[in-house]
Amino acid sequence: MCGIVGYAGRRNALPILLDGLKRLEYRGYDSAGVAIVGSGLQVVKDKGFIANLEAQLPPLIGSTGFAHTRWATHGAPSKVNAHPHIDCTGKIALAHNGIIENYAALREKLESRGHKFVSQTDTESLVHLIESYYEGNLEEATRKALHDARGSYAILAIHADEPGKVVGARNESPLVVGVGPDENFLASDVPALLRYTDRVLYVMDREMVVITPNDVSIQDMEGKPIHRDPQRITWSLEDAEKGGFDHFMLKEIHEAPKAIHETLLGRLANLEVDGFLSQGVTSVKLVACGTSYHAALVGKYVFEEIARIPASAELASEYRYSQGPSERPLVILISQSGETADTLGAAREARRRGSKTLCISNVVGSSLTRETDKTIYTRAGIEIGVAATKTFIAQLVALYLIALKLGQDRGALGYDELDRLKDQLRSLPRAAQYVLDRADEIRNLAKKYGNARDVFYIGRHANYPVALEGALKLKEISYIHAEAYAAGELKHGPLALVTPATPVIAVAVQDPTYEKMRSNIGEVSARGSPVLAIGTEGDKELPKFVDDVFEVPNLPWVLSPVPVSVALQLFAYEVAKMHDCPIDKPRNLAKSVTVE
Numbered sequence: 001m002c003g004i005v006g007y008a009g010r011r012n013a014l015p016i017l018l019d020g021l022k023r024l025e026y027r028g029y030d031s032a033g034v035a036i037v038g039s040g041l042q043v044v045k046d047k048g049f050i051a052n053l054e055a056q057l058p059p060l061i062g063s064t065g066f067a068h069t070r071w072a073t074h075g076a077p078s079k080v081n082a083h084p085h086i087d088c089t090g091k092i093a094l095a096h097n098g099i100i101e102n103y104a105a106l107r108e109k110l111e112s113r114g115h116k117f118v119s120q121t122d123t124e125s126l127v128h129l130i131e132s133y134y135e136g137n138l139e140e141a142t143r144k145a146l147h148d149a150r151g152s153y154a155i156l157a158i159h160a161d162e163p164g165k166v167v168g169a170r171n172e173s174p175l176v177v178g179v180g181p182d183e184n185f186l187a188s189d190v191p192a193l194l195r196y197t198d199r200v201l202y203v204m205d206r207e208m209v210v211i212t213p214n215d216v217s218i219q220d221m222e223g224k225p226i227h228r229d230p231q232r233i234t235w236s237l238e239d240a241e242k243g244g245f246d247h248f249m250l251k252e253i254h255e256a257p258k259a260i261h262e263t264l265l266g267r268l269a270n271l272e273v274d275g276f277l278s279q280g281v282t283s284v285k286l287v288a289c290g291t292s293y294h295a296a297l298v299g300k301y302v303f304e305e306i307a308r309i310p311a312s313a314e315l316a317s318e319y320r321y322s323q324g325p326s327e328r329p330l331v332i333l334i335s336q337s338g339e340t341a342d343t344l345g346a347a348r349e350a351r352r353r354g355s356k357t358l359c360i361s362n363v364v365g366s367s368l369t370r371e372t373d374k375t376i377y378t379r380a381g382i383e384i385g386v387a388a389t390k391t392f393i394a395q396l397v398a399l400y401l402i403a404l405k406l407g408q409d410r411g412a413l414g415y416d417e418l419d420r421l422k423d424q425l426r427s428l429p430r431a432a433q434y435v436l437d438r439a440d441e442i443r444n445l446a447k448k449y450g451n452a453r454d455v456f457y458i459g460r461h462a463n464y465p466v467a468l469e470g471a472l473k474l475k476e477i478s479y480i481h482a483e484a485y486a487a488g489e490l491k492h493g494p495l496a497l498v499t500p501a502t503p504v505i506a507v508a509v510q511d512p513t514y515e516k517m518r519s520n521i522g523e524v525s526a527r528g529s530p531v532l533a534i535g536t537e538g539d540k541e542l543p544k545f546v547d548d549v550f551e552v553p554n555l556p557w558v559l560s561p562v563p564v565s566v567a568l569q570l571f572a573y574e575v576a577k578m579h580d581c582p583i584d585k586p587r588n589l590a591k592s593v594t595v596e
């Protein structure tokens with residue numbers, strides 16, 4: 001949550017900070033601010049999008065500074081709670097991503113010593129704490145303050161009397177250094193830096209960093225220097241831009257075929273999945289949040305079908321506080337960002353319980369990859385739209401690969417079956433493209449069904465989680481109330497809500513529950529609900545039972561979640577666009593959720 005970007009160099013900092021900040025807006029967008037050291041400390045901040053801040057900025061001059069875009073945790077979105085926060089002397093400015101857990105105790109102590117607080121944030125306690133330790137050296141004061149603070153943070157601090165220096169520190173919130181000639185950068189994520197440099201250094205937990213125009217120094221919390229060489233980033237700024245699409249989300253939905261292809265690349269022939277070994281695995285637990293949790297739920301069916309292995313899925317936020325049974329499944333943690341606090345907590349808990357852990361992540365070097373025994377990367381490329389799309393598809397593909405490997409090693413799959421499945425997996429990019437090529441059809445369906453106040457999604461079996469994901473996409477970007485049910489559950493309660501005003505989107509592809517699904521569709525259409533079905537290409541019967549059918553290619557049921565999900569993503573997108581919603585930045589949300 002929150003995006004931060006810092007600069008120390010020879011150029012005027014403001015345009016560089018604003019440009020970087022805009023590339024981080026997906027991380028939070030309820031308020032924004034900037035602090036620059038020139039002739040003294042200059043701070044401007046306000047509630048609202050970065051564009052709102054930009055519109056009122058005076059020409060701040062100075063070549064050291066930072067900027068922040070906020071996703072509120074403590075204190076409502078407002079000008080006073082926006083970052084940067086400043087100390088009582090008006091010389092220190094601080095921006096923070098994370099939560100200072102003992103902020104109330106710190107605040108009480110600092111107030112009793114005469115510090116004046118103006119905001120309701122946890123962050124402000126940290127800037128006053130730094131002030132209380134300041135004796136002419138910002139990194140020393142910051143280090144001492146962080147020894148007193150508990151919680152998660154990526155922080156940036158500057159001092160009016162120390163121009164040319166930005167101090168950063170990280171614990172459980174991402175922070176990356178961009179290394180350039182005669183200038184250095186700090187940011188929450190690489191896209192903020194890409195216009196200026198492709199050489200980056202990742203700051204690790206409980207580390208501090210000081211940048212000046214000519215130097216980057218990383219230290220541990222005791223001040224001991226740490227040597228780390230920069231890495232080269234292989235993706236370009238173009239990858240982080242919209243490339244002619246109206247929204248990142250649409251661009252990313254259209255990148256599904258490429259994401260599938262890249263995720264399969266070089267892994268299928270010998271089933272070599274980043275060195276994953278299946279020995280000793282007798283059961284699997286899949287743990288994740290949000291969309292990644294829906295991938296986990298699909299994974300349960302995939303593992304049971306392909307690998308014939310007991311599998312279960314659990315929300316990371318529940319798993320980490322539950323009492324685990326004594327058996328030790330392989331725990332697979334799924335996270336696009338690899339930074340989700342609940343998933344990180346679950347990974348630690350799984351290891352504490354003695355399980356082997358494997359993570360599926362899209363971000364190389366992310367925190368989760370360091371908290372787990374093994375990592376399998378989805379190679380979907382950077383995802384900027386807040387709603388996960390191509391990365392969900394790539395997660396499904398990674399799960400298929402792991403299941404194939406397990407199935408092969410356990411002898412659950414014969415040679416022919418294995419070869420057939422591999423070929424079918426190779427056809428998945430085409431299946432996704434088949435859906436994308438018919439985006440116009442989906443736009444028309446969105447016009448017909450997208451004006452309802454409530455929409456129900458139903459599915460069964462592996463397509464029940466796909467229905468859950470379809471509903472999540474619709475509600476988060478169009479703000480239409482959407483609920484998904486396992487179709488067999490309708491009669492146990494939800495049917496009471498079904499009326500002619502509530503369209504039902506039914507995933508009714510040819511799978512082991514197809515016949516049952518048709519009966520469930522009958523239950524809703526008998527109550528007058530208009531039904532849009534996602535069905536299998538060539539199914540002549542389905543159109544007789546529903547109002548509209550959108551066809552996806554005929555695939556084995558276990559792979560059908562891929563094209564169906566692409567169709568439901570496009571549907572949600574088109575509905576949200578029709579309602580003129582801020583698709584890439586839905587209200588109250590942020591791309592990576594680094595708080596519990």
Ligand code: F6R
Nearest residue numbers: 290291292335336337340387388
């Ligand atoms: C919804 C969405 C979120 C994320 C969730 C977990 O479109 O993107 O529900 O899936 O916050 O994020 P990751 O996968 O980064 O752990």
